[in-house]
Amino acid sequence: MEESKIALVTGAGKGIGAAVAIELAECGFDIWLNYRSDHDSAGYVAEKIEKSGRTCIKLPFDVADADAVHHSLDPLLKKDTPFALINNAGVTRDTLLALMSEEEWQSVISVTLDGFYRITKPVVKNMLKKRKGRIVNIASTSGQSGVPGQVNYSAAKAGLIGATKSLAAEVARRNILVNAIAPGFIETGMTSAIPKDKVLPAIPMNRFGTPEEVAHIAAFLCSEKASYITGQVIAVNGGLYM
Numbered sequence: 190m191e192e193s194k195i196a197l198v199t200g201a202g203k204g205i206g207a208a209v210a211i212e213l214a215e216c217g218f219d220i221w222l223n224y225r226s227d228h229d230s231a232g233y234v235a236e237k238i239e240k241s242g243r244t245c246i247k248l249p250f251d252v253a254d255a256d257a258v259h260h261s262l263d264p265l266l267k268k269d270t271p272f273a274l275i276n277n278a279g280v281t282r283d284t285l286l287a288l289m290s291e292e293e294w295q296s297v298i299s300v301t302l303d304g305f306y307r308i309t310k311p312v313v314k315n316m317l318k319k320r321k322g323r324i325v326n327i328a329s330t331s332g333q334s335g336v337p338g339q340v341n342y343s344a345a346k347a348g349l350i351g352a353t354k355s356l357a358a359e360v361a362r363r364n365i366l367v368n369a370i371a372p373g374f375i376e377t378g379m380t381s382a383i384p385k386d387k388v389l390p391a392i393p394m395n396r397f398g399t400p401e402e403v404a405h406i407a408a409f410l411c412s413e414k415a416s417y418i419t420g421q422v423i424a425v426n427g428g429l430y431m
Contacts, residue, residue, distance in 0.1 A: 193243075195271040196411065197221040199252055199308055200278030202231040204377035205327060208400035209275050209407045214238040214245070216408050221271060223248040223261075223278065223308075252278045252304030253296070262311060270315035270322075273411040276305050277327040279345070281379060286340040294341045301345035305352060313360060322365040323411045326353050327403070328422065330373045334430045346371075350422055357420035366419040368410050372403050373426025393428030 196213045200206040202224030210220050211234060220238050222245050224231040231247055238245040246265070250257035280300045282293035309324065316322030331339050332346025350369050357367035374380055374388060374397045389395050403425050409415055410423070424430060 193217065193219050194273065195219050195221060195269055196273040196275065197223065197271040197308070197312065198275040198277060199223040199304065200225070201275075202227045202234060204379065205372065205375060205400045205403050206275070206277040207234045208404035209277060209327075210234055210245075211237050211241070212401070212404040212408045213273065213275075213411060214241045214243040216412065217243070218273065218411075219244040219246075221246050221248055221265065223250065223252070225249065225251050225278075251300075252308055253299040255303075255307055258307045262308070266311055266315055270319050271312060272321065273323045273325070274309065274312050275325045275327065275407055275411075276308060276349070278304050279327070279329075279342075281339070281342050283338045283342070285338055289341065297341040298345050298348075301342075302348050302352070305349060309356070313356070313365065316365050317360065317363050320363045320365075322360075323415075324353075324356065324365065324367040325407050325410050326350075326367070326369045327407075328353070328369045328371045330371050330424065330426050330430045333371055333422070333424070353422070354420045361419050366410070366415065368415075368418060368420065369422045370403060370406050370410075371422050371424045371426065371430075373398060373424070373429040375400060375403060375425075391429060392426075396427065398425060398427055 196218040198210040201210040235245040250261045329346040331343040353369040376397045
């Protein structure tokens with residue numbers, strides 16, 4: 190009987206992360222489900238995962254909190270190694286740079302980039318020993334094209350894309366594949382306040398995407414069908430940025 194694979198998904202209590210966790214479970218992965226504080230939403234996601242026949246370990250911690258990361262992950266990593274890591278956790282604090290506070294800058298950078306470092310370093314060390322693994326970083330169109338009012342978010346996501354390419358080059362010989370997905374406007378809580386009438390004319394497909402459409406790509410990148418793909422940024426944006 191084939192050994193079950195584990196996927197660690199950060200920021201998986203809702204939105205894109207939740208959709209990715211659910212789809213990976215449907216593809217046969219047991220899930221380590223990270224979320225920050227919404228226990229009800231994470232519980233709903235965990236229930237769906239378990240209904241698909243997979244196990245789910247809930248990990249409530251902030252990826253920006255180094256102590257919380259170590260406290261939650263170290264005991265698990267001593268026993269198991271995820272085959273797949275999806276770095277999805279992220280926040281927005283939108284405002285013009287001239288008006289941006291230190292906290293608005295630092296909080297976005299800390300979750301996206303410091304969080305990537307704190308989660309990925311211990312996981313990839315285990316993957317290197319196993320000589321296999323998949324890492325998928327959820328970036329953004331904002332990190333490719335730049336968006337006014339999102340200097341912090343665009344900088345963080347552009348940094349994540351750079352980290353993806355560098356890490357991919359470092360670990361490819363150990364059969365660890367590292368890629369990024371750059372979603373455009375996706376129907377989540379993060380985009381709920383965006384006035385669609387102002388945004389849709391810029392999207393050739395004339396609609397927002399769904400979390401499931403991003404999850405399909407994440408599942409593909411974690412599958413054997415993507416066994417010769419690494420260091421790439423796959424856009425899921427309806428043609429917003431080409």
